Amino acid sequence: MSLPAYSFAYLDEQTKRMIRRALLKAVAIPGYQVPFASREMPLAYGWGTGGMQVTAAVIGPDDVLKVIDQGADDTTNAVSIRRFFALTAGVRTTERTAEATIIQTRHRIPETPLAAGQILVYQVPQPEPLRKLEPRETETRRMHALAEYGLMHVKLYEDIARHGRITLSYDYPVLVNGRHVMAPSPIPSFDNPKMHRSPALQLFGAGREKRIYAVPPYTDVVSLAFEDHPFRPWKAEAACGLCGATETYLDEVVVDDRGGRLFVCSDTDYCAERRKAGHRGAAAGHALAAGEGG
Amino acid sequence: MSAVPLLAVRDLTVRFGRRVAVQHASFELWPGEVLAIVGESGSGKTTLLRAVHGDLPADGGRVLYRLHDGTLAPLDGLAEPVRRHLARTEWGFVHQNPRDGLRMAVSAGGNVGERLMAAGMRHWGRIRAEATQWLRRVEIDPARIDDPPRTFSGGMQQRLQIARVLVTRPRLVLMDEPTGGLDVSVQARLLDLIRGLVADLGLAAVIVTHDLAVARLLAHRMLVMQGGRIVESGLTDQVLDDPQHPYSQLLVASVLQA
Ligand SMILES: Nc1ncnc2c1ncn2[C@@H]1O[C@H](COP(=O)(O)OP(=O)(O)OP(=O)(O)O)[C@@H](O)[C@H]1O
Ligand SMILES: [Mg+2]
Ligand SMILES: [Zn+2]
Numbered sequence: 001m002s003l004p005a006y007s008f009a010y011l012d013e014q015t016k017r018m019i020r021r022a023l024l025k026a027v028a029i030p031g032y033q034v035p036f037a038s039r040e041m042p043l044a045y046g047w048g049t050g051g052m053q054v055t056a057a058v059i060g061p062d063d064v065l066k067v068i069d070q071g072a073d074d075t076t077n078a079v080s081i082r083r084f085f086a087l088t089a090g091v092r093t094t095e096r097t098a099e100a101t102i103i104q105t106r107h108r109i110p111e112t113p114l115a116a117g118q119i120l121v122y123q124v125p126q127p128e129p130l131r132k133l134e135p136r137e138t139e140t141r142r143m144h145a146l147a148e149y150g151l152m153h154v155k156l157y158e159d160i161a162r163h164g165r166i167t168l169s170y171d172y173p174v175l176v177n178g179r180h181v182m183a184p185s186p187i188p189s190f191d192n193p194k195m196h197r198s199p200a201l202q203l204f205g206a207g208r209e210k211r212i213y214a215v216p217p218y219t220d221v222v223s224l225a226f227e228d229h230p231f232r233p234w235k236a237e238a239a240c241g242l243c244g245a246t247e248t249y250l251d252e253v254v255v256d257d258r259g260g261r262l263f264v265c266s267d268t269d270y271c272a273e274r275r276k277a278g279h280r281g282a283a284a285g286h287a288l289a290a291g292e293g294g
Numbered sequence: 295m296s297a298v299p300l301l302a303v304r305d306l307t308v309r310f311g312r313r314v315a316v317q318h319a320s321f322e323l324w325p326g327e328v329l330a331i332v333g334e335s336g337s338g339k340t341t342l343l344r345a346v347h348g349d350l351p352a353d354g355g356r357v358l359y360r361l362h363d364g365t366l367a368p369l370d371g372l373a374e375p376v377r378r379h380l381a382r383t384e385w386g387f388v389h390q391n392p393r394d395g396l397r398m399a400v401s402a403g404g405n406v407g408e409r410l411m412a413a414g415m416r417h418w419g420r421i422r423a424e425a426t427q428w429l430r431r432v433e434i435d436p437a438r439i440d441d442p443p444r445t446f447s448g449g450m451q452q453r454l455q456i457a458r459v460l461v462t463r464p465r466l467v468l469m470d471e472p473t474g475g476l477d478v479s480v481q482a483r484l485l486d487l488i489r490g491l492v493a494d495l496g497l498a499a500v501i502v503t504h505d506l507a508v509a510r511l512l513a514h515r516m517l518v519m520q521g522g523r524i525v526e527s528g529l530t531d532q533v534l535d536d537p538q539h540p541y542s543q544l545l546v547a548s549v550l551q552a
Contacts, residue, residue: 133397146375150382150412154397154404157411160418161401161440226418 009089019057026214031176050205051123066100071108071266109191111270114200124206129183195221238263241283243274305355330509333519386459388469392451428457449480
């Protein structure tokens with residue numbers, strides 16, 4: 001490599017040790033937010049600096065890194081983070097979920113079930129699930145310490161009172177290990193069940209808010225709800241136009257200038273793999289799929 | 295009456311820096327009893343109430359509360375989770391300013407339901423039914439259940455605060471000038487309501503007030519405070535009809551003259 005000025009994976013060893021200590025504590029207390037001394041990264045906050053610091057602290061030369069943004073491997077953000085680690089750590093990168101040992105993500109959990117040994121690193125903008133209801137940090141900290149989570153249900157109560165059902169569909173709060181209420185980051189509630197007893201290690205990094213938290217493998221992750229208004233993960237009632245999948249989270253995309261729309265898998269790798277395996281949707285062969293899945 | 299009081303305050307002292315706001319205050323409260331605390335502005339009434347509720351640390355003395363097993367436990371000896379649990383199930387605090395006791399951005403139903411949810415109730419329909427019933431009980435039209443309290447009048451906000459507290463059927467309610475700042479006619483209606491609820495639910499209550507008429511109407515016993523000290527205590531009628539301490543005499547005389 002030709003970047004002698006940088007340590008392996010950019011951060012110096014002392015910083016990585018500090019982050020690893022925070023991660024160990026986070027793993028020991030599932031769902032608990034551990035403060036850490038967030039460092040400047042060569043990307044602005046809001047571009048996943050929390051996730052990048054976590055990835056930098058756990059990545060090794062033999063790791064294979066995948067980065068997704070809203071399910072896609074090819075957005076500017078995903079590409080630049082992948083390139084960053086290819087340069088600073090010299091690691092192999094991939095778009096295949098099954099091949100990756102570390103997956104850094106913003107807004108999605110891959111459709112392909114994760115396996116033991118894989119690490120999912122989430123980029124988190126707001127780690128505190130109670131923040132909107134209780135702006136005082138001292139109060140939210142005490143609520144977590146004493147497991148006083150009535151307020152979280154007040155939020156869901158209000159949603160049902162206003163709309164007749166729970167309409168919250170992103171960053172849907174979960175109870176981790178029967179103890180801590182946690183913000184899963186702005187993933188769709190559709191992905192929440194994938195966190196429950198996942199064989200993978202799930203790590204969460206919030207750069208601006210300087211918090212790290214974790215869900216160790218095989219940990220209970222339960223979405224909050226009421227007995228008479230159970231949790232229902234939301235997804236569009238449609239099949240992927242390209243691969244025909246009905247069990248995936250779909251994005252609605254505008255496909256031409258006449259307002260034509262198409263539902264497609266938000267997980268581009270999953271969709272491409274299905275098409276490779278011969279699955280075809282109603283709009284198979286659409287220009288949208290060209291250049292993909294090869 | 296049982297042999298153990300519900301609440302016992304022993305020699306309580308609270309300081310703000312060098313200012314002593316409450317000095318060596320002692321009193322007991324029995325189940326189902328209403329106690330009024332009267333005294334001029336700055337005499338330490340709110341401070342005493344907040345210290346009893348555990349919102350302010352005491353600089354001396356203790357507050358003891360009778361637990362369900364009948365033992366009188368010092369509150370500072372209970373673990374914080376236990377104390378907070380008691381505070382949101384068995385006790386209630388009604389603030390003088392409803393803004394301090396309500397969540398202004400949350401609907402009336404959410405405000406009343408919060409303590410139920412905090413206590414673990416997870417059935418939306420039942421929470422809603424309880425909230426509806428409590429709104430009716432404090433004379434708020436249940437059709438307003440989804441409105442936020444900022445759209446309510448001062449009297450309604452105060453009644454909502456009371457519903458929010460009573461929904462868990464507390465044993466003890468502390469009220470800081472619950473009728474302060476309201477029109478006279480609104481005050482009278484609220485006092486009637488409080489009197490009815492206290493009697494129906496067999497509540498023990500401590501009510502801080504400027505107004506001797508409030509004490510006369512609601513309280514079995516009363517305390518008179520001056521300069522942080524309790525200068526007189528006794529049955530309400532006795533204190534009002536035959537005050538012993540010069541300050542109590544002054545207080546009663548000034549009302550009679552007005
Ligand atoms: N947070 C505080 N910091 C400093 N001093 C305080 C504080 N709160 C109250 N005090 C002082 O303590 C004394 C008692 O105040 P407190 O509010 O208890 O009186 P009060 O009897 O409730 O008066 P009022 O009838 O006006 O409500 C006053 O001298 C007051 O200035
Ligand atoms: Mg006061
Ligand atoms: Zn697809």
